[in-house]
Amino acid sequence: MATATRGSVAEHAADRPAGPTWMAMARAGAIVMVIFAIALQATARTIIPPVAVIGAVFLAFIPFLKNERRWVGLAAAVFAVTAYAGNFPIILDDLQNPESAPSFILQLLSTVGAFLVTVGGVAAFFGPPARWVRPLALAAAGVFIAGTVGSVALAVNTDSATRLPDDVQVTAQQLMWAPDDVVINTGNSGIWIENKDGIRHTFTIPELDIDVEIPALKAQRVDIDAPPGSYLIICTVPGHESMTGTLTITS
Ligand SMILES: [Cu+2]
Structure with missing residues (x-):
């Protein structure tokens, strides 16, 4: 130079x-x-x-x-x-x-x-x-x-959440949720979401006002407190409209 x-x-x-x-x-x-x-x-x-x-x-x-x-x-x-x-x-x-x-x-x-x-x-x-x-x-x-x-x-310096023993695991990988049909019951409501992509995702359930940011290659966890039913999971990142899933809460 x-x-x-x-x-x-x-x-x-x-x-x-x-x-x-x-x-x-x-x-x-x-x-x-x-x-x-x-x-x-x-x-x-x-x-x-x-x-x-x-x-x-x-x-x-x-x-x-x-x-x-x-x-x-x-x-x-x-x-x-x-x-x-x-x-x-x-x-x-x-x-x-x-x-x-x-x-x-x-x-x-x-x-x-x-x-x-x-x-x-x-x-x-x-x-x-x-x-x-x-x-x-x-x-x-x-x-x-x-x-x-x-x-x-x-x-x-961005922290990842640790998975708790009873958490249900959800993975975001290649712009998909795996599994895309998540089942929890009302007494056991923790979900641990691991992002294996090099881009950020959000674990978002509009009906429950849940909107968790998951930076690239990090994990987050969320406790769900909601009545039994079926709820739509999305990711709000632009271009990730295909990332849909279902959360089923059983009683
Ligand atoms: Cu996404």
């Missing part, structure tokens, strides 16, 4: 052929987006079709992001903004919950990648001085490193 040459040469940097170009920034961003797409699916241990498509498109862009093809940079920027905006509710939720380290770090990575592609691609098209490439790229890397360190520290 060059550290000593900025400032005195900055006024003339636009004239120099050396140093990274805006297109190089867009290309680096595209590489980051491919890494993000692979890492997200590896963490989820499943193919997520929209993420696979986004990764494949950025992979296809990489060899064509060259200085003499300015419009390709602009096209990549438009695609980056579209993909980011389309997933924004999910990305925002992950970024607001840094204690769930895997999903936070992955979405911070996608944010940095989308930023580099968008700024690099647009600037490569319109051609402002390239002297801003290096400080912007270093700032993006700094945000990612600081966010990652902070998130891991938060995750390490």
Whole structure:
């Protein structure tokens, strides 16, 4: 990393052929987006079709992001903004919950990648001085490193609930409840919920005003005090609408 040459040469940097170009920034961003797409699916241990498509498109862009093809940079920027905006509710939720380290770090990575592609691609098209490439790229890397360190520290310091001997166990894994038909009786009402995913979940029973936050790879427990009956279990995290189950309380 060059550290000593900025400032005195900055006024003339636009004239120099050396140093990274805006297109190089867009290309680096595209590489980051491919890494993000692979890492997200590896963490989820499943193919997520929209993420696979986004990764494949950025992979296809990489060899064509060259200085003499300015419009390709602009096209990549438009695609980056579209993909980011389309997933924004999910990305925002992950970024607001840094204690769930895997999903936070992955979405911070996608944010940095989308930023580099968008700024690099647009600037490569319109051609402002390239002297801003290096400080912007270093700032993006700094945000990612600081966010990652902070998130891991938060995750390490986030407690898990211990399972009590009589608790019924429920597991959240790959965006499903297992079992999805939980049975307890009124005299034995503890439920221990273990989240095996790299993203947060909530164990939510709207009818009983129960809404328990379970960070990634942590566990929580809840005592149910409700009349016999059947109650809907959901997760309120955006994109987790498929996570439904039933709690049956027997007398
Ligand atoms: Cu969930």
